[in-house]
Amino acid sequence: MLTAPLPTLEAWTAHFAAAPIPVLPRTADAMDWLRGREDDLDAHSIAEFLAGDPLMTLKLLSHVATLRRPAFGEDDEVVAETLTAALVYLGVSPFFRAFDTLLTTEELLSGRPEALAGLHDVLSRAARAAVFSLGFAVHRMDADAPALYHAALLNDFAEMLLWCHAPDLALEIRARQRRDPTLRSAQVQMDVLHIRLPELEQALMRTWRLPQMWRRLTDERATTDLQARNVTLAIRLARHTQHGWDNAALPDDIADIAALLNLSPAAAEKKVRDLDSD
Known part of the structure; x- marks a missing residue:
């Protein structure tokens, strides 16, 4: 550890x-x-x-x-x-x-219930992001829908590994963000880890020779790629609704999802709530 x-x-x-x-x-x-x-x-x-x-x-x-x-x-x-x-x-x-x-x-984090709970929070968020990503892709009739599902499911794998192998550091990041909810993830990661987790994910994907498509879909700089946007919006929605549907960023998420799916904001909100309840 x-x-x-x-x-x-x-x-x-x-x-x-x-x-x-x-x-x-x-x-x-x-x-x-x-x-x-x-x-x-x-x-x-x-x-x-x-x-x-x-x-x-x-x-x-x-x-x-x-x-x-x-x-x-x-x-x-x-x-x-x-x-x-x-x-x-x-x-x-x-x-x-x-x-x-x-x-x-459970074996790896035996005796570390807080770390195990933190890991499960990330896993739960990833599972919801994958459902949203698949739902968006199916609506758009994207032939790569299964790959978009997996890209969203694994988007936060560096954070999962951090909880598994450096739980004290993961807990420190969470504690700082709870003390100051306005603290940006990128900044607190640099302060605690000296790196940003998205950069670690991209480096590990290259090291493990994971599909180039995944690297493209999870590259936060790929703002004009519709498939990458599909995955990014699913991840954003899962993150912002992890603890309920009253997050201040949700209207912007719904507006962006509506544009991606060519729906009205009201129809887009109904779509995502239906996906979340399935």
Whole structure:
């Protein structure tokens, strides 16, 4: 567990790239159940069991992305933008062999209930962002809707890893923001960590060779890319409504979502509330 910030983005990237990625306890339980039924499973059915766990999604996709197909040369990258695609590439039996032992978040954060609660807040927000992103993409008839779902689900994975491997620092960030709600995330991250988490995410995605599409969709500078805007607005909405629908920023979110979906503000608000209640 890190208790003090590392000096550079490169140091943070190397540390997190080498650290184990835990999974949710229910994922570990599901894997035990699925392993006994391996012969009856295909990639799609396995993906349905794993889809709600951003950490397992990250673990699998980062593993598959580093594989090489010798026939295509050393520089060839495996591009799998969804769980199902990653499982199809890897194969059912190799998947179970590669993940025969899983560390859970409860095991990693045993005795740290505050850190575990903080992690669950991020996981819950990510799950809602993914639902919004998928709903927006389906409304826009975007053929890449599954990839946009996964991009939103994993957008805050650096913060998830921070709660897992540097809970004291994550708690310090949360405490400062609670003391001063006007404090911007970018500033408090620089003050406590000496880096910004979005920069760490982009660095880890490059290190793990995650799909270029994900890097584009989660790049906060990609303001004119409609798919990136789809993901960004879903994440904003999930963040601003995490504790209720009375956030002062919500009218601006609804206006931007209405423009993206070509709806009136009233229709856009009904759309997002319906998505949240499904």
